[in-house]
Amino acid sequence: MQRTTEDIIRQAGLRATTQRKTIVQGIEVLGCASPRDIETWIAKHGVSINTVTVYRVLEALERVKLLHRLRDGRVSLCSMPDTHGHHAMLHCTQCDAVTEFHDERICKSVGAHAKSSGFSVEAHNTEILGVCTQCA
Amino acid sequence: MQRTTEDIIRQAGLRATTQRKTIVQGIEVLGCASPRDIETWIAKHGVSINTVTVYRVLEALERVKLLHRLRDGRVSLCSMPDTHGHHAMLHCTQCDAVTEFHDERICKSVGAHAKSSGFSVEAHNTEILGVCTQCA
DNA sequence: CTCCTTGCAAATTTTTTGCATGCTA
DNA sequence: TAGCATGCAAAAAATTTGCAAGGAG
Numbered sequence: 295m296q297r298t299t300e301d302i303i304r305q306a307g308l309r310a311t312t313q314r315k316t317i318v319q320g321i322e323v324l325g326c327a328s329p330r331d332i333e334t335w336i337a338k339h340g341v342s343i344n345t346v347t348v349y350r351v352l353e354a355l356e357r358v359k360l361l362h363r364l365r366d367g368r369v370s371l372c373s374m375p376d377t378h379g380h381h382a383m384l385h386c387t388q389c390d391a392v393t394e395f396h397d398e399r400i401c402k403s404v405g406a407h408a409k410s411s412g413f414s415v416e417a418h419n420t421e422i423l424g425v426c427t428q429c430a
Numbered sequence: 431m432q433r434t435t436e437d438i439i440r441q442a443g444l445r446a447t448t449q450r451k452t453i454v455q456g457i458e459v460l461g462c463a464s465p466r467d468i469e470t471w472i473a474k475h476g477v478s479i480n481t482v483t484v485y486r487v488l489e490a491l492e493r494v495k496l497l498h499r500l501r502d503g504r505v506s507l508c509s510m511p512d513t514h515g516h517h518a519m520l521h522c523t524q525c526d527a528v529t530e531f532h533d534e535r536i537c538k539s540v541g542a543h544a545k546s547s548g549f550s551v552e553a554h555n556t557e558i559l560g561v562c563t564q565c566a
Numbered sequence: 567c568t569c570c571t572t573g574c575a576a577a578t579t580t581t582t583t584g585c586a587t588g589c590t591a
Numbered sequence: 592t593a594g595c596a597t598g599c600a601a602a603a604a605a606t607t608t609g610c611a612a613g614g615a616g
């Protein structure tokens with residue numbers, strides 16, 4: 295797992311520092327979290343990462359599209375950073391787990407609407423709130 | 431227009447105060463805006479509304495589903511508050527105009543995915559970033 | 567007239583910046 | 592090593608809270 299996290303970060307073109315690996319793992323466990331949530335989670339698990347560092351790491355991860363920013367200000371890991379186009383996220387409001395999927399049909403629908411109104415699409419994503427099987 | 435803004439607020443079950451009407455009109459003009467943007471816009475247009483009031487009004491409008499919260503923390507008016515289910519927003523990154531539409535196909539796709547993974551959907555919306563005709 | 571809203575003051579919390587030091591590639 | 596990353600201190604900005612006064616229905 296350690297290995298994998300490191301690879302993910304490297305492949306995105308970033309240096310795999312301890313802090314970055316830890317933060318990615320934290321988000322992975324939390325599902326989705328605010329900068330504060332992440333800092334707190336890390337603090338509870340032995341080490342400790344500076345608040346400023348958390349912000350800067352999130353900024354870096356976002357820049358290389360390794361994470362999604364949700365509407366409530368929290369972030370979640372992008373599980374398919376290489377897949378371009380639409381990303382849809384099923385976000386469980388109970389446990390905060392975020393499951394992502396790619397849907398070609400949604401892309402097409404969005405594209406059709408954009409085209410008919412002359413809108414040029416740069417990015418699009420869908421956030422779905424609800425309750426997952428575990429929590430139901 | 432004044433009349434309409436008032437009706438929109440009333441129909442949502444809120445008291446139509448001067449501040450609420452002004453804020454709704456501000457967001458309408460701005461397309462999408464942060465609490466600060468709204469306060470600034472209003473200040474530039476004669477009157478002045480307290481920062482705290484802006485926050486509380488946004489909170490109230492959100493509660494009755496009269497506005498959307500975007501991923502960058504800004505808000506936009508919901509142009510179809512009565513339509514339940516999916517809301518898709520075309521957000522122009524140049525002029526900040528937000529055009530909303532409802533798409534049954536997207537709903538179906540989302541529903542299909544949710545069903546297959548046992549996820550119970552409460553709400554979902556799509557945010558599309560790009561450039562509108564006016565700005566292209 | 568009653569209850570919801572607003573404004574004001576002030577506390578909190580969140581986010582940003584500059585700079586010296588530390589650590590990856 | 593060279594250059595990016597982190598920590599620390601502190602500033603700036605955003606958001607929240609309590610309470611008295613104001614306004615809508």
